[in-house]
Amino acid sequence: MIEQLAADLWDGRRNRHLDDRSWAQAGEYWQRTLREFVSTAVSSLSHPNAEPMSDG
Numbered sequence: 001m002i003e004q005l006a007a008d009l010w011d012g013r014r015n016r017h018l019d020d021r022s023w024a025q026a027g028e029y030w031q032r033t034l035r036e037f038v039s040t041a042v043s044s045l046s047h048p049n050a051e052p053m054s055d056g
Contacts, residue, residue, distance in 0.1 A: 001042070002035055002038050002039050002042065003035070005038040005042075006023075006031065006034035006035045006038045009038065010023045010026050010030065010031075010034055011023060
């Protein structure tokens with residue numbers, strides 16, 4: 001599920017106005033970043049009463 005959501009976010013970004021690379025060509029940095037974003041969102045939705053995480 002995480003992988004598919006991350007790929008969907010990549011494919012839907014700004015209607016591909018930035019570039020037309022596929023998810024497979026997105027590069028390690030962007031794939032990792034979007035997977036982490038989706039994972040955090042899914043975790044947050046799974047635990048709606050949890051306290052927000054802070055960096056400090």
